[in-house]
Amino acid sequence: MDPRALPFTVLAILIAATTLANSYSPPPPPTTVYPAAKTVEAAVEGMVYCQSCDKFGSWSLAGAEAIAGAKISVICKNHRQQVSFYKVFQTDSYGHFYGELKGLKMTPHFLDHPLHACRAKLVSSPREDCNLFSNINNALDGASLRYEEKRLKWTNYEAVVYAAGPLAFRPDHCPESTAPPPTY
Incomplete structure (x- = not known):
């Protein structure tokens, strides 16, 4: 053995012995962290008003108060006309309601989509002077949902x-109108 190579050989042996004595192990490979899957939900929103007495019998909300x-309900039926979702939502201080349709099961069948399957209905009003259902936007049968490209x-x-x-x-007591009935 070449005497000049001896220090390098001794150094390599010392490094190997020190490494084994300290139970050295290489660091674990980096773990890949994947972002959590994005959840896409469906939600519904709208407004609830008290129609003014002078607009009774029409779909006009001129002069209406929020x-x-x-309380309103959202009812969804599957393509077999079975109720698949029901939930009641309450309006805020501005008469606006927003509710997530958590638990709504959408199948690939197009009739199970919220636009076809779900309707919004009036449930109750806290105002004693305005607690009768009107049929504005077909609320008696259930108002259809609309997609307005909002996410x-x-x-x-x-x-x-x-x-x-x-x-x-609508109000339960409206004063008698002195105006003639509208002509169409």
Whole structure:
């Protein structure tokens, strides 16, 4: 053995012995962190009003007042006409409601899509002077949902927001009108 190579050989042996004595192991390979899957939900929003007495019998909401605390329901039926979703939502202080349709099962069948399957209906009004159902936007049978290209997006959440209504209650006591009935 060449005497000049001896220090390098001794150094290599010392490094190997030190490594084995300290139980050295190489670092684990980096783990790949995948972002959480984005959840896409469906939601519905709309307004609830008290229709003014002078617009009774029409679909007009001119002069209507928003109702805080009104309750509406969203009912969805599958393509076999079985109820697949039901939930009641309450309006905020501005008469606006927003509700996620969590738990709504959508199958590939196009009739199970919220636009075809779901309807919004009036449930109750906290106002004693305005608590009768009106049929504005076919609320008695259930107002259809509309897609208005509105989405809410967060980091791991996305909601397709459908519009319903507006819906309205009407007063139970309206003064007699002195105006002649409208002619059509």
